[in-house]
Amino acid sequence: MNLIRRYRNLESRVRRTTSVPMMVRLGLFAAGLGALLTALPLEHVNARSVAILFVLALLPAARPGSGLPTTLSVAAIGLYLIATAGYGERITIPRVLALACLLYAVHSLAALAACLPYDVAVRPEAVTGWVIRLLGVLFGSAAVLVLALAAVGRLTLGGYAAFAFGGLVAAVGATWLLARISR
Amino acid sequence: MSSLRPAVPPTAPLGQPAAAPEAEGAPAWQPTRALGRAVLLSGLLLITGVLLGRTDVVLLATPFLVGTAFSLRRRPALPPDLAVTIEAANRVEGGEVVAELEVINPDEVRYDLVLVRARRSRWLRMDALDRPHGLVVQAGASGLITLEGEAMRWGRHDLGPVAAAAAACDGLFTSAPVVLRPARIAVYPRTEPFQAVDAMPNAAGLVGGHRSRRPGQDGELAGVRVFGPGDRLRRIDWRTSLRTGQLHVAATLSDRDAEVALLLDVTAETGNSGGVHGGASVLDTTVRAAAAIAEHYLHRGDRVSLLEYGPAARRLRAAAGRRQYLTVLEWLLEVRQQGTVDGGDPVATHLVSSNALLVVLTPLLDPSAAEMLARLSRSGRYVVAVDTLPTSGLSVPGSGPWMEAALRLWRMERENTLGRLREHGVPVVSWAGAGSLDLVLRDIARFAGAPRAGAR
Structure with a gap:
């Protein structure tokens, strides 16, 4: 009886589902999968690991309002660190740029998907405006990233005190932001 | 830091009374998981x-820092506001209902997404309200959601409550849901076409359209009599006067209005009400028939009063004209099933004129209703009972093997009651729209015209 009720609930949900939230979730899934694949060590790129990443990327798309997008982002960062520090893979600008953009896309699309119930009738300008802002942030970040790289000159620091100071300043800035929000 | 919550506005507050978020002590805007995620990932990447x-x-954190700084450059302070406007058209069941939901942004910051949910009465068919709506509302502006639908049944129907929750700063902040109390939409009953012959048992007013037995200046010829003081010269019947050698005048009867009292039995409700396109329950038939009868007689210039047979025993005093018709429609919107009458006589019969035609709309399910009809008839009033019990779709308690036999016995007993009522001089007719009451009204008028023997 319970199964029948669950089946009917699922059937009702599928029938009521609208296209826009599904497209946003599809975008979230694609960004998540892209981030994981970008971060995955090249040695482990095979059908099995891709299947696992596929399932992992589906989870935030299914529950965008939960902590799963955060988990996925942390997993991608961890994979990237393993690939570069553990397997000694070469750090390239396109890879860093792609991973940074995909991680932010996961974050922003998860925020949008969390606001959109599966059956919402949403006006197109709401989603297009959001996506345009997302692209704007990505282009701006890419510009900042390239400028920073041009200023520093290389991707590995090797103990530059100035860069460590810059990171600490950013960390202090994040703390200040937290304090401001909690007020 | 205050606790984070999902960006999806909860639906539970919809059923609760409207309350401003500030009144509950909660901040109007709260950070979402997305903000927590942005701060966490930025910090994690920077520290690592x-x-x-x-x-x-460190550079991986760049988009998070840039995006969060861009989103938080201006933070909202005021929650969205809601307003519902219902088009003030003449709403009859089966007619169109148009409403507008307005989402107002009183803040100086744009709402990136406002999610609006609304409930509605099941008798308002508005497909747009079956799902939530999302829209962008610019700073200081408002967004409109137009709702078009059909009113399926008479009555006062709720549109709402309506709830809205906004997301701003690219989903980093969401407002607490704002709930608007339901708006009431009055839907008047669709009057079935009703026409009755010009046969009122006792026209007793001053002026009107019915023949009376009192002499007057109107068109119905009563006879020819000898001229007397006060008679008008133009009424002299010259032919008779010349033949008899004495002045005679043509005497006429006056046309007078009548009072119609509609008594609505609200003690029981049965049958499946399917709205204007479906079956009719007892109360559906009662209300629609009452509206049709009232419209017919008020249009003819008669006075109509309404009474309820039920514990509340509401009453609308007799009056004539279009204003009374509108009052009758409003009065009918409040008709509800009220349960059985516990003792006493809830009908204030002394308030109904003894000359009034009393039309009782009853399903005759409660035994006290038949007793009431017999009592009214014995008191000398002109009573017509309209049977409002639907022919199909009766609500039967249970479905045991004896139910069919029990139902048949009950029907026989009811037929017996109807027969006894007819013996008491109370005609019982089923409501069938136009011409439903013609035959019985003619009989009643004939009885009323006959000389009465003894006291009532």
């Missing part, structure tokens, strides 16, 4: 990059 001495890891 600094600790490992890796520029690339």
Whole structure:
């Protein structure tokens, strides 16, 4: 009886589902999968690991309002660190740029998907405006990233005190932001 | 830091009374998981990059820092506001209902997404309300959601409550849901076409359209009599006067209005009400028939009063004209099933004129209703009972093997009651729209015209 009720609930949900939230979730899934694949060590790129990443990327798309997008982002960062520090893979600008953009896309699309119930009738300008802002942030970040790289000159620091100071300043800035929000 | 909550506005507050978020002590805007995620990932990447001495890891945080700074450059302070406007058209069941939901942004910051949910009465068919709506509302502006639908049944129907929750700063903040109380839409009953012959048992007013037995200046010829003081010269019947050699005048009867009292039995409700396109329950038939009868007689210039047979025993005093018709429609919107009458006589019969035609709309399910009809008839009033019990779709308690036999016995007993009522001089007719009451009204008028023997 319970199964029948669950089946009917699922059937009702599928029938009521609208296209826009599904497209946003599809975008979230694609960004998540892209981030994981970008971060995955090249040695482990095979059908099995891709299947696992596929399932992992589906989870935030299914529950965008939960902590799963955060988990996925942390997993991608961890994979990237393993690939570069553990397997000694070469750090390239396109890879860093792609991973940074995909991680932010996961974050922003998860925020949008969390606001959109599966059956919402949403006006197109709401989603297009959001996506345009997302692209704007990505282009701006890419510009900042390239400028920073041009200023520093290389991707590995090797103990530059100035860069460590810059990171600490950013960390202090994040703390200040937290304090401001909690007020 | 205050606790984070999902960005999806909860639906539970919809059923609760409207309350401003500030009144509950909660802040109007709260950070979402997305903000927590942005701060967490930024911090994690920065600290990891600094600790490992890796520029690339620090740079991974760039979009989060840029995006969060861009989104938080202006934070909202005021929650959205809601307003519902219902088009003030003449709403009859089966007619169109148009409403507008307005989402107002009183803040100086744009709402990136406002999610609006609304409930509605099941008798308002508005497909647009079956799902939530999302829209962008610019700073200081408002967004409109137009709702078009059909009113399926008479009555006062709720549109709402309506709830709205806004997301701003690219989903980093969401407002607490704002709930608007339901708006009431009055839907008047669709009057079935009703026409009755010009046969009122006792026209007793001053002026009107019915023949009376009192002499007057109107068109119905009563006879020819000898001229007397006060008679008008133009009424002299010259032919008779010349033949008899004495002045005679043509005497006429006056046309007078009548009072119609509609008694609505609200003690029981049965049958499946399917709205204007479906079956009719007892109350559906009662209300629609009452509206049709009232419209017919008020249009003819008669006075109509309404009474309820039920514990509340509401009453609308007799009056004539279009204003009374509108009052009758409003009065009918409040008709509800009220349960059985516990003793006493809830009908204030002394308030109904003894000359009034009393039309009782009853399903005759409660035994006290038949007793009431017999009592009214014995008191000398002109009573017509309209049977409002639907022919199909009766609500039967249970479905045991004896139910069919029990139902048949009950029907026989009811037929017996109807027969006894007819013996008491109370005609019982089923409501069938136009001409439903013609035959019985003619009989009643004939009885009323006959000389009465003895006291009532």
